[in-house]
Amino acid sequence: MDANTTKDASSTASTKPIKQNPEEKTIRYADRPEIYPRNIKGIYRNVKWITLWVLLGIYHIVPWLRWDRGEGVPDQMILMDLSGRRAYFFDMVIWPQEVYYLTGILILAAIGLFFVTSLFGRVWCGFTCPQTVWTDLFFWVERQIEGESNARRKLDKGPWTAAKIFKKGLKHFIWLIVAFLMSFAWVWYFNDAPTVTVEILQGTAGSWVMATIAVLTITTYLLAGWAREQVCYYMCPWPRFQGTMFDEDTLLITYEDWRGEPRAPTNKLRNFENRGHCIDCTMCVQVCPTGVDIRLGQQMQCIGCGLCIDACDGIMEKMNLPKGLIRYDSISNGLAREHKKPETFHLVRPRTMAYVVILLVVMGAMGFSLGTRSLLDVTVLRDRAPLFVTLSDGSIRNGYTYKILNKDDSARTYTLSLKGLEGASMTVIGVEKEGAKQVMLDVVPDTVGTYKVFVKADKKNLKGKSTGIEFILVDNVSNETIVHDTVFAGPGR
Ligand code: SF4
Numbered sequence: 001m002d003a004n005t006t007k008d009a010s011s012t013a014s015t016k017p018i019k020q021n022p023e024e025k026t027i028r029y030a031d032r033p034e035i036y037p038r039n040i041k042g043i044y045r046n047v048k049w050i051t052l053w054v055l056l057g058i059y060h061i062v063p064w065l066r067w068d069r070g071e072g073v074p075d076q077m078i079l080m081d082l083s084g085r086r087a088y089f090f091d092m093v094i095w096p097q098e099v100y101y102l103t104g105i106l107i108l109a110a111i112g113l114f115f116v117t118s119l120f121g122r123v124w125c126g127f128t129c130p131q132t133v134w135t136d137l138f139f140w141v142e143r144q145i146e147g148e149s150n151a152r153r154k155l156d157k158g159p160w161t162a163a164k165i166f167k168k169g170l171k172h173f174i175w176l177i178v179a180f181l182m183s184f185a186w187v188w189y190f191n192d193a194p195t196v197t198v199e200i201l202q203g204t205a206g207s208w209v210m211a212t213i214a215v216l217t218i219t220t221y222l223l224a225g226w227a228r229e230q231v232c233y234y235m236c237p238w239p240r241f242q243g244t245m246f247d248e249d250t251l252l253i254t255y256e257d258w259r260g261e262p263r264a265p266t267n268k269l270r271n272f273e274n275r276g277h278c279i280d281c282t283m284c285v286q287v288c289p290t291g292v293d294i295r296l297g298q299q300m301q302c303i304g305c306g307l308c309i310d311a312c313d314g315i316m317e318k319m320n321l322p323k324g325l326i327r328y329d330s331i332s333n334g335l336a337r338e339h340k341k342p343e344t345f346h347l348v349r350p351r352t353m354a355y356v357v358i359l360l361v362v363m364g365a366m367g368f369s370l371g372t373r374s375l376l377d378v379t380v381l382r383d384r385a386p387l388f389v390t391l392s393d394g395s396i397r398n399g400y401t402y403k404i405l406n407k408d409d410s411a412r413t414y415t416l417s418l419k420g421l422e423g424a425s426m427t428v429i430g431v432e433k434e435g436a437k438q439v440m441l442d443v444v445p446d447t448v449g450t451y452k453v454f455v456k457a458d459k460k461n462l463k464g465k466s467t468g469i470e471f472i473l474v475d476n477v478s479n480e481t482i483v484h485d486t487v488f489a490g491p492g493r
C-alpha cells in the first residue's frame with residue numbers, strides 16, 4: 001500500500017463513520033461450550049494411561065530415592081535445597097554460583113522438546129504435559145462418579161437434587177484430594193521427603209511449605225478440574241508457536257479427506273461406492289477432550305492425543321473398512337497414499353539435524369564444563385569506602401573481603417599469597433599472623449569461608465592511583481591454584 005492509498009483510506013474512514021445497525025449485536029467473547037468427552041478404548045487411550053501412571057509414578061517416587069554423599073550432606077537423590085542454597089543431582093552438587101548448569105538443563109529440555117515436536121508433532125501436549133496428565137486423571141474421577149458423557153450432560157442440565165449435590169460434592173472433594181497429593185509431591189523435591197512428610201502430617205511444617213501446598217492444590221484443582229482445555233486454548237503459549245517446528249514429514253493427527261469425503265451417514269447396505277468412508281458419526285469429535293473436529297484440518301486446539309484415531313478405527317472396523325481414516329501420519333505420506341505412491345518417513349531432515357547438532361553442542365559444553373569443574377572457587381570484593389587508608393607510618397592500606405568456596409566434602413587448608421606489589425604484606429582478621437607474605441586459611445567442607453584481608457604497602461611502591469595485584473590461593477592438598485586479579489588503590493604520586 002503506498003502513501004496515497006493510506007491517506008485515502010484514512011480520510012474515507014474519518015469522513016464516513018461506520019453506521020451500526022442497532023439490532024446487530026457485537027459478540028466479543030463466545031461462551032465456553034461445556035465439553036463432555038466420551039470414553040473410548042484403543043491403542044492411543046492405552047498409551048495415554050500407561051504414560052500417565054508411569055509419569056505420576058516417577059514424579060512421586062523419585063524424591064524418596066536416596067544417594068549416599070557422606071556424612072552431613074543430604075542423601076536425597078534429587079533435591080533442590082533452597083534453604084541450604086544447593087541443588088543435588090546424584091553425585092553433583094550445584095552451588096548458587098553455578099546456576100548456569102540449571103540453565104543448561106533447561107536449554108537441553110527446550111531443544112529436546114523442539115526436536116521431538118519436529119519428529120512426532122504434539123506428543124508432549126497429548127501425552128506428557130502435566131496439564132494433560134492431571135486433566136485426564138480428573139476426567140477419570142468425574143466419569144467414575146457422574147457416569148459417561150450423556151449422563152454427565154444430563155446431570156448438569158438437571159435440577160439440583162440430593163443425588164446431584166452428593167455426586168458433585170464427592171467429585172470436587174476427590175478432585176481436591178488428587179490436587180493435594182500432586183502438590184504434596186512437589187514440596188518433596190525442595191525438602192527431605194520423609195522429614196517434610198512427617199512435619200506436614202504433624203502440622204509442624206514451615207509456613208512456606210504449607211503455603212506452597214495450598215497454592216498448588218488450588219491451582220491444580222482449578223486448572224485440571226475447571227479450566228481444562230481452556231489452558232491449552234488461551235493460557236499456554238506452546239500451541240501458538242509449536243507449529244513452526246512442523247514440516248511435511250512431521251507426524252501429526254490427520255484426517256484423510258480424500259478418502260473420507262464426501263461424507264454421509266451409512267445406509268443399511270453399507271454401500272460405500274461413489275462416496276467417502278466417513279459416515280459422519282461424529283465419534284471423533286465426541287471423544288475429543290478439546291472438542292476439536294479434526295475433519296476440518298489441523299487446528300491449534302488439537303493436542304495430538306490420538307483419541308479420535310481410536311474412535312474412528314473402531315467405526316471403520318464395524319463398517320468393514322480399512323482403519324486409519326484418521327491417522328497419526330505425516331502430510332507427505334498422506335499425499336503419497338492419496339496418489340498411490342510409496343510411503344516414506346524421513347527422520348533425517350535439515351530441521352531435525354539442526355536440533356541434533358544444537359543438542360550435541362549444548363550437551364558437549366555441559367559435559368566439558370562438568371568434567372573440568374573445580375571444587376574450589378574464590379570471590380574477592382575490594383572495600384569502596386574508604387578506597388584506602390593512610391597509616392601513621394605513611395604506608396597505604398586497602399581492605400578486601402576474600403571468600404573461598406570449598407565445594408569438597410572434606411575440610412581444606414589453603415595458602416594465600418600476594419603478587420604484583422613490592423613489599424606488600426597481608427593481615428587477615430581472625431588469623432593470628434600479621435603483616436605476612438603468606439597466610440594459611442581453613443575452610444570447613446561444603447561451605448564458603450569469608451575472610452577480611454588487609455593489604456599494606458609502601459606509598460613509594462605504588463604505580464599510581466591504582467596498582468594491579470594478584471591474590472594467589474593454593475589448595476594445600478590438591479595444589480589447585482586460583483589467581484584472582486584485583487587492584488590496590490592509593491593517593492597517586
Ligand atoms: S469417527 Fe471417523 S467416520 Fe465417524 S465422523 Fe469421525 S472421521 Fe467420520
Ligand code: SF4
Nearest residue numbers: 288302303305306308
Ligand atoms: S482432534 Fe483428536 S488428537 Fe486432536 S485433541 Fe481431539 S481427539 Fe486428540
